[in-house]
Amino acid sequence: MRTEILACDFLGLRLPSPLVLASGIIGTSPSLLVRAARSGAVSSLPRAVAWYPGPATPTQSPWISAAA
Amino acid sequence: MINAIGLTNPGAEAEASCWLKPRPSSGRWGATDGQHLCRHRGRVRPGGPGGGHAQPDLIEVNISCPNVGDEFGTPFAGSCASAAAVTEAVRQAVACPVVVKLAPNVPDIARIAAAVVEAGAAAITAINTMPGMVIDVASGQPILSNRVGGISGPALKPIALRCVYEIARPCPCRSLHSGVSTGRDAAEMLMAGASLVGVGSAVYYRG
DSSP states (O other): OOOGGGOEEETTEEESSSEEEOTTOOOOSHHHHHHHHHHTEEEEOSSOBOOOOSOSSOSSSHHHHTTO | OEEOOOOOBSOHHHHHHHHTSOOSSSOOEEEEEHHHHTTOGGGOOTTSTTOGGGOOSEEEEEOOOTTOHHHHOSOGGGSHHHHHHHHHHHHHHOSSOEEEEOOSSSSOHHHHHHHHHHTTOSEEEEOOOEEEOOEETTTTEESSTTSOEEEOGGGGHHHHHHHHHHHHTTOOSEEEEOOOOSHHHHHHHHHHTOSEEEEOHHHHHHO
């Protein structure tokens, strides 16, 4: 597939396509975290923060499978 | 999808050290949280959170997380004045372009977008998740430990499209947007006025 036609400029950056990783992506598996790291996107606060105790997403609900 | 993860992260110093490692991609984007930054202005250093050595290409400032009210208070994205104030604080503290992530649950997102652009934002991210709730009818209790969470994914896309359309018309700045699961969704976002298309929940489903 030719991807060069999707290349674009954004705030002085040359990007291979207009698709970017949204902030706040849920790092629920090592593979997702690897993909996020390879994209160059990270999220941080001045101090470390733990995530909320579970459940943080429903596991048996249409709200977790709507796009599956 | 609905979730309430919070703002989990190892802290800016740890993140900044990760940025210094060789990466296969050229772009280095940083995302940080304005709800916290405004209360720690002295810790936002020139060059970005975690110190100037990190040198991100740009910083996205999240002033609209709907799930951290107990920790950080009402999101700054709720009003023009507070959104502009935190934008200005970050812009003065860093050397790179500042992108501000806005909330969908406001009366007029275009006005808030215009306010943060006037305060120095180089671009807008639209949108954060929409606050929502799911209850387990067997127990009568909220499913999420945080009781409420943020709706994303396909359910959010029509709202995101409307926000993109409303922001893109009066704001001369570039913008990037989310709520996309398919190529057709991305095309809709671009047609509505987005410059870039953010993909979030779809990554969860498809890895």
